[in-house]
Amino acid sequence: MSCNGCRVLRKGCSEGCVLRPCLQWIEGAEAQGHATVFVAKFFGRAGLMSFLTAVPEPQRAGN
Structure with a gap:
């Protein structure tokens, strides 16, 4: 299943999606989608x- 960013x-x-961990802190699928489009x-x-x-993997969100 695709993450909301993808x-x-x-x-x-x-x-191994790089977007998924970056969006986990944003609550709600719609808000994650809006953040992705904005950026x-x-x-x-x-x-x-x-x-x-x-960004080096240890420094990415979610790690």
């Missing part, structure tokens, strides 16, 4: 994903 970006979601407007979809993957 669902909004219409992107495939995997078990993606600034960075673009590809820019958002490369920005998140550039």
